[in-house]
Amino acid sequence: MPLVFTLAFRNLFHDRLRFIATVIGIVFSIVLVTVQMGLYLGFGRMVTTMIDHASADLWIMPQGTKCFEDPSLLDTRERYRALSIDGVAEAIPVVIGFADWRIPGGATTPVFVIGSDLRAGGLQPWNLVEGRVEALSTPNAVAIDRSYFDRLGVSGTGLGATAEIRQQLVRVAAVTDGIRSFTTTPFVFMDVDRARAHTGVPSGKATYVLVRLNPDTDRASVRRQLLSNISDVEVLTTAEFRERSRSFWLFSTGAGAALFAGALLGVIVGTVIVAQTLYSSTKEHLNEFATLRAIGSSRRYIYKVIVWQALLSAVIGFSLAALIGEIIVGATAATALPIVITPGLMAGLFLLTVVMCVGSAIAAIVQVTRVDPAIVFTR
């Protein structure tokens, strides 16, 4: 083992109390950043869940649509104009909107209705645990998620449960697992015509038209033709619509800024704690650094000792923080807003920890730079 590493390791562990304080500081900071960034990623995924599962190549939507939940309407005649373009395989209307779900006992709860042409394979429910998608074509049939059974007054397997939306009967014909809404308003899937009736959308209107293309079709060309054939609409790819929705919810609402502010706070707290402990550790070992300098050590060698101390703190602190992060991820997995940690985020957090710790070492390095080796004769 290189001696410079041994020296850094022993310096670090020499004062265990200070070392524990350093690690707690790093862990606290990184867990805070992990939670904030995990929430950011989780939120980013949740707000685009429907877009991700629609399997659309292009989305036709009213101009100025901000996000998937935007209830602006367009004319369904646009669907036929879309179908008239070469390369368009399907153009499926989708209707969304809020409604009240009234259980037989009389209580109501808001729900978010998603209706599409199920025969054409529009925006269908996924992760089905009870019933089948085809069952949604039967009269009054809807699909709900089992995580909202309590809210919707449904018990048992859920199949066959009834309620009213806009004084019209609905019957649970399929049950999904894990389709949760970040707004905590339960999703209710149904056929597009029934969705119009339950949300008050006039016949001949829809919120979106999903466009699916034939294989090997030039998407950009179709998009240009759609825009020239249809007025007052926007045509976005799935990636663009995903980005627009995510940007709206994260940045226009201030949610993202709040999450970033929390992460920044974590970085600042961690940096201050690590800098303070490294500085005081260096101060305590100043005599040893002066001795090193007196016997001819280069500054670079001394910086290596300090940076190794910072890196060791970073690795130990990050390992513990990652462990706690995994526990938090597990604990929030089934909630409305799960914390998501990706390999990329982990790598980024490790890099951040290293940068934070090594950056914190600068104060200590500046102090050592000023050390007078001649103090070894007077101490």
Next chain:
Amino acid sequence: MTEPLLEATNVAKVLGSGAAKVAALKGVSLTLKGGELTLLMGPSGSGKTTLLSILGCMLTPTEGTVRICGHSTAGADPEALALLRREHVGFVFQSFHLFPTLSATDNVRLALDIRDEGARSAKAKSREALARVGLPHKIKAFPRELSGGEQQRVAIARAIVGNPSIILADEPTAALDGENGQAIMKILAGIARENARAVLIVTHDPRLMPFADRVVHIEDGRIVREERRGAGLQ
């Protein structure tokens, strides 16, 4: 006699500034030759430590020149001075200045590690150096497990392991009892003669004089007397 390994010519040093300005050294000239053990003696405040710091390239003189093994220290920046120390000077301090978290071997090895010497060779040389100062059985001991005399031996091993031409020692026996002090002086005298190194020892202790080839007396920043004893401890 051999060529001088260290030459200080008309060295003056002013410490502090303004009203607190003090002339710590006033034109000191001194040469150290290989194979010689020189004692630098003088009362407190006479400039011994300032001179040692300048000879050891830790302070730069206000006036005068210092040459270490032919290299002038004039105009050298702190890194260049550190390089001179690393290559040519070994230090022994009054309070040992060992690293409490490192074993005796690692304390000695440190002097080679800063010279980028490979770990295996550095370990072997460190053990040899410890054996040279009579501590072959203490290679794994930590400073807290060693007596004062043993700690000073480790410090001497650290000073000689890089094979420097010059050894500068600041009151190396001051923290030791008489018996251990004598033992340390025998080792330092042996190092001077066997390896043709120049050894300069700053001390108050007249009991060390029998070990010296030369005694230089300094008072009020000036060298006032120099005795060549010649006998030393052959």
